[in-house]
Amino acid sequence: MIVLLTNDDGYQAEGLRALTEAFAEAADFSPYVVAPDRERSATSHAITMHKPLIVNELCKEGCATWVVSGTPADCVKLAVEALLPKKPALVISGINRGANLGNDILYSGTVSAAIEGTLLSIPSVAISLCSRDSGDFRVAAAFGVRLARQVAANGLPPSTLLNVNVPGIPADRIRGVRVTCLGTRRYQNVFDRRVDPRGRVYYWMAGDACDEEESEDTDVAATLCGYISLTPVKIDLTAWEFVEELKGWNLE
Secondary structure: OEEEEEOOOOOOOHHHHHHHHHHHHOOOOEEEEEEEOOOOOOOOOOOOOOOOOOEEEEOOOOOEEEEEOOOHHHHHHHHHHHHOOOOOOEEEEEEEEOOOOHHHHHOOHHHHHHHHHHHOOOOEEEEEEEOOOOOOOHHHHHHHHHHHHHHHHHOOOOOEEEEEEEEOOOHHHOOEEEEOEOOOEEEEEEEEEEEOOOOOEEEEEEEEEEEOOOOOOEHHHHHHOOEEEEEEEEOOOOOHHHHHHHHOOOOO
């Protein structure tokens, strides 16, 4: 079963390496890697239209790998339409260093790669580790393989992907898996004003997440309680509950 692996942290990222090793060790999967040539975090669903995409194939034992000078969404589009020998059965994006919870998914290149796979009618999963300090991606990688088998066996509804967040804690402290909804994650952004050597003003964005109190069925709450969060995400952003009211507006 061909599985396309990608990410937004770049082809050398530890999370992608752990994911590749886990799928390469699984006899029922044949992994192919198509990933950005450098970190492309927070690029959302950007695609490259006004310059060429440069692709380099690496010689890696046991796993064909292509490095692309583009975004995560570019990588998936290019892989499916030009690079892989046939359409993959699954797209797995990650493992991201850092959580993609709640409204994070609107900015995430990791999640957007899975969205692109879904747009191409391929069952897709995004996986993130809820830690920027922990370098141990093995728990998340092992769960990714188990989940991939379930997705392959059961399928996913049309226009739906799975967003996974794994707590950055030892395996023996993970309490289980929760199926969740998206929570709300806000950031206290700080714009650091600086001046370059030529006197031009520029700003560097920083800031920290300010998680609000969440109901226990959200991804934010689940990961804080030590559970792996599994959230089905639908691409259709239409506010259906507002459609009929909007039709009643006097717009003519």
